[in-house]
Amino acid sequence: MALNFIWFAFFMLAFVIALFKWIVTGDVLIFKTITDGIFKSAGDSVDLSFKLIGIMTLFLGFMNIGEKAGAIRFLSRIVGPFFSRLFPEVPPKHPAMGHMMMNFSANLLGLDNAATPFGLKAMESLQTLNPNKETASNAQIMFLVLHASGLTLVPISIIAMRASVTPPALNPTDIFIPCMIATFAATIAALSIISYRQKINLFQPVMIGWILGISILIGLLIAYLKIFLNQQGIEQFSTVLSNGLILLIFFVFLVGGMYKKVNVFETFIEGAKGGFEIAIKIIPYLVAMLVAISVLRSSGAFELITSGMVKLFSSFGFDTNFVTALPTALMKPLSGSGARAMMIDTMNTYGADSFAGRLAGIFQGSSDTTFYVVAVYFGSIGIKNTRYAIPSMLLADLVGILTAIGIAYLFFGA
Numbered sequence: 001m002a003l004n005f006i007w008f009a010f011f012m013l014a015f016v017i018a019l020f021k022w023i024v025t026g027d028v029l030i031f032k033t034i035t036d037g038i039f040k041s042a043g044d045s046v047d048l049s050f051k052l053i054g055i056m057t058l059f060l061g062f063m064n065i066g067e068k069a070g071a072i073r074f075l076s077r078i079v080g081p082f083f084s085r086l087f088p089e090v091p092p093k094h095p096a097m098g099h100m101m102m103n104f105s106a107n108l109l110g111l112d113n114a115a116t117p118f119g120l121k122a123m124e125s126l127q128t129l130n131p132n133k134e135t136a137s138n139a140q141i142m143f144l145v146l147h148a149s150g151l152t153l154v155p156i157s158i159i160a161m162r163a164s165v166t167p168p169a170l171n172p173t174d175i176f177i178p179c180m181i182a183t184f185a186a187t188i189a190a191l192s193i194i195s196y197r198q199k200i201n202l203f204q205p206v207m208i209g210w211i212l213g214i215s216i217l218i219g220l221l222i223a224y225l226k227i228f229l230n231q232q233g234i235e236q237f238s239t240v241l242s243n244g245l246i247l248l249i250f251f252v253f254l255v256g257g258m259y260k261k262v263n264v265f266e267t268f269i270e271g272a273k274g275g276f277e278i279a280i281k282i283i284p285y286l287v288a289m290l291v292a293i294s295v296l297r298s299s300g301a302f303e304l305i306t307s308g309m310v311k312l313f314s315s316f317g318f319d320t321n322f323v324t325a326l327p328t329a330l331m332k333p334l335s336g337s338g339a340r341a342m343m344i345d346t347m348n349t350y351g352a353d354s355f356a357g358r359l360a361g362i363f364q365g366s367s368d369t370t371f372y373v374v375a376v377y378f379g380s381i382g383i384k385n386t387r388y389a390i391p392s393m394l395l396a397d398l399v400g401i402l403t404a405i406g407i408a409y410l411f412f413g414a
Helices: 002-024 031-068 073-088 095-109 114-125 138-148 156-164 170-198 205-228 233-260 264-283 281-298 301-315 321-331 336-350 355-365 370-380 391-410
Strands: none
Touching: 002 031, 002 170, 002 281, 002 301, 031 073, 031 095, 031 114, 031 264, 031 281, 031 391, 073 095, 073 205, 095 114, 095 138, 114 138, 114 264, 114 370, 138 170, 138 321, 138 391, 156 170, 156 336, 156 355, 170 205, 170 281, 170 355, 170 391, 205 233, 205 321, 264 370, 281 301, 281 370, 301 321, 321 336, 321 355, 321 391, 336 355, 336 391, 355 391
């Protein structure tokens, strides 16, 4: 129901703003701008779905080999003690445990192409345990909200953009640690919010041990990257680790399949068929969501919100330097490409090394595209009632935004 009201609100807000611009400001092109955006977004949605077909068929094919070889069950046993408490409705050795772990690992390493197939497979596995097929289960909500918090170790694409704008940033990697802190705060917020809603005790010894252990490992990796590697070294490390991990997964699955006497080719084909079905199935959900986002963006809603916030904070005597970077934060839950464009525009306008330019980069790296994630992941399994998933995601996004602002002032001043 939440998605229903949000989708309706996007169109109504855009219509009101467009009507205001036409009547009050005399903008006779506003309706054409919105209509052009609608048709473009509808076409882009279908293009995006077709681009997913190849990636989905590839990874789901290898995932099927991994399942038949027992690799997914092995991974499920490793994370079982932690995940069984975080996902109490999921049996400890259920394949969904391994699928979720694969998704979280891919997200952590910035492997977007791998994270989506792994995530969709996880949602499909969790759906087999869902007694109400049209309503999101507790486990699905926990998984998706954690996924949408966007925990990533190395924001390599943001670093690359900071290095490629004109003029480039003097030190493109200086937003690396602030990004990590902001996205980690968003993830902890997501975990806490859903645990509270689902009455999960995070203070169990096993939970505390896993969370502290993961935090220490991330901290050590950050220290190594920051102390021992320069920008080029970080980029090389990230490239080798991320691409090497994908090839390692494929290699392990294939070797494991041959060891278990699995017909790896036929098994790949069997699993790959599902990639086409899923990519086609999500088209209506993508069209609905991306068109609504386009309508809101084309109407000029973000410019009105930003200018209103500048006036609000100025009236209280607060510093308003962060407001110029807010369009990136506001756009990120709606559109990854839109947020990327906002970030680049901020860097081009104010400079990559300006406070606004750096903060826009931190915003871009501190969360995921919430509404895209909802449309694709819930849409792929036909979930209509998302319950409290969207408000929880947006609240975690807000924690990430507030943390990003605070960290930016701490690291870069104003």
